[in-house]
Amino acid sequence: MKAKHQRLILALAALAALIGAGLLAASALKDEAAYFYAPADVKAKGVEPGKAIRLGGMVVKGSLRRAADGVTIHFDVTDGKARVPAIFSGIAPDLFREGSGVVAEGAFDTKGTFVATNLLAKHDERYMPRELEGMQYDEKTHQMKAGQ
Amino acid sequence: MHRFANPARFLKIARPLTGWLFWPGLSLILAGCFCGLFVTPADYLQGETVRILYIHVPAAWLGMAGWSGIAVAALMQLVWRHPLASIAGRALAAPGALFTAICLATGSIWGRPTWGTWWEWDGRMTSMLVLLFLYLGYIALANASARQGQGGVSAVTAIFGLVGAINIPIINRSVVWWNSLHQGPSITLRGSSIDGSLLWPLGLTFLGFSLLFGAIVLMRMRTLLARNKIEARMQRLARG
Numbered sequence: 001m002k003a004k005h006q007r008l009i010l011a012l013a014a015l016a017a018l019i020g021a022g023l024l025a026a027s028a029l030k031d032e033a034a035y036f037y038a039p040a041d042v043k044a045k046g047v048e049p050g051k052a053i054r055l056g057g058m059v060v061k062g063s064l065r066r067a068a069d070g071v072t073i074h075f076d077v078t079d080g081k082a083r084v085p086a087i088f089s090g091i092a093p094d095l096f097r098e099g100s101g102v103v104a105e106g107a108f109d110t111k112g113t114f115v116a117t118n119l120l121a122k123h124d125e126r127y128m129p130r131e132l133e134g135m136q137y138d139e140k141t142h143q144m145k146a147g148q
Numbered sequence: 149m150h151r152f153a154n155p156a157r158f159l160k161i162a163r164p165l166t167g168w169l170f171w172p173g174l175s176l177i178l179a180g181c182f183c184g185l186f187v188t189p190a191d192y193l194q195g196e197t198v199r200i201l202y203i204h205v206p207a208a209w210l211g212m213a214g215w216s217g218i219a220v221a222a223l224m225q226l227v228w229r230h231p232l233a234s235i236a237g238r239a240l241a242a243p244g245a246l247f248t249a250i251c252l253a254t255g256s257i258w259g260r261p262t263w264g265t266w267w268e269w270d271g272r273m274t275s276m277l278v279l280l281f282l283y284l285g286y287i288a289l290a291n292a293s294a295r296q297g298q299g300g301v302s303a304v305t306a307i308f309g310l311v312g313a314i315n316i317p318i319i320n321r322s323v324v325w326w327n328s329l330h331q332g333p334s335i336t337l338r339g340s341s342i343d344g345s346l347l348w349p350l351g352l353t354f355l356g357f358s359l360l361f362g363a364i365v366l367m368r369m370r371t372l373l374a375r376n377k378i379e380a381r382m383q384r385l386a387r388g
Contacts (some may be wrong), residue, residue: 003382004227004228007226007227011223011226011227011310014310015310015344018310018311018314019314021314022314022317022318026321026325029326030325030326033271033325033326034327035268035269035270035271035325035326035327035328035329036327036329037327038327047177048252056329068271092264093261093262093264094261094264094265095193095263095264096264100193103329105265120263120264120265120268120329121264122263122331123193123194123262123263123264123331124331124332125331125333125334125341125342126195126334126341127189127191127198127201127334127341127343127346127347128191128192128342128345128346129188129189129191129192129344129345129346130189130190130191130192131189146364
């Protein structure tokens with residue numbers, strides 16, 4: 001065997017071991033590296049009240065209510081599987097709205113309401129001009145089409 | 149590839165190619181930025197901030213492509229002992245680091261109005277920051293372990309370049325594997341969820357920045373080769 005081939009095999013073996021190690025590490029990190037809990041994760045695993053977490057999902061349409069004090073908002077967060085009520089006092093980001101993604105930082109109270117101390121708006125992967133607002137990206141045809 | 153083991157033959161092609169990449173690249177960037185700023189409509193949700201994508205996306209691509217190039221060059225250096233591979237690896241590092249930094253900075257500027265935060269430790273942002281640190285580590289290691297009269301990187305730097313490549317698929321998959329604040333992939337092999345009216349200038353800047361990147365790498369390779377030549381001549385003179 002030529003030295004060149006020996007080096008090639010050595011390099012490829014090292015590369016395969018590295019990729020294996022990387023994938024193992026990534027899958028082990030799967031839960032730890034998650035940036036937020038989805039409502040279904042909260043329901044399935046249970047998060048003790050008072051533990052600081054991030055809760056991420058969509059703001060349920062029609063659930064957004066503004067309290068009488070003008071700065072407190074109530075809304076529900078969903079991931080399509082479960083639904084969690086949340087409350088926040090303060091200034092929400094401009095892109096925070098019903099039907100849009102949100103990541104809330106805070107903790108659950110004893111009654112199961114998520115008390116957010118900070119809100120982040122999560123933008124999704126759809127980009128379109130204003131004229132097309134309300135249209136949906138069709139996964140099958142890869143075209144924009146009229147939404148609900 | 150081994151045809152270019154001779155630097156003279158490489159230079160004969162690299163010299164005119166640099167200009168052929170640089171000027172069309174610059175024109176495409178200017179055209180793409182102009183169209184992206186003044187011609188395309190604003191996004192329905194993000195408004196005008198969407199326009200940063202015409203810089204952010206090419207920068208992210210080149211940051212990752214730069215390291216992929218470093219890994220390929222490292223493999224060619226370690227296995228085939230190609231004389232230009234170590235020069236190419238070193239030439240790729242600085243522009244790769246620069247575009248990674250541009251990607252992080254533009255992303256941060258976009259994140260403030262869109263998400264409501266300059267920085268969050270989510271999977272995509274953290275892995276991209278790790279890429280910047282890898283670049284800085286690679287440059288430091290290359291400078292520290294360079295041998296006199298050799299413009300390229302040492303074997304240990306090449307191994308570092310190969311090992312660091314594991315971060316590239318992690319960056320790419322980070323928004324799929326983990327819940328992240330950064331949105332999922334908009335442009336996939338199956339199509340784009342960015343509407344065509346917003347998408348087309350991205351093609352111009354994407355190609356433009358890629359050509360410019362190629363031109364910068366070629367310029368740096370030529371510089372390193374010229375330095376080698378000077379070093380060799382000085383040593384010959386010193387020996388008398």
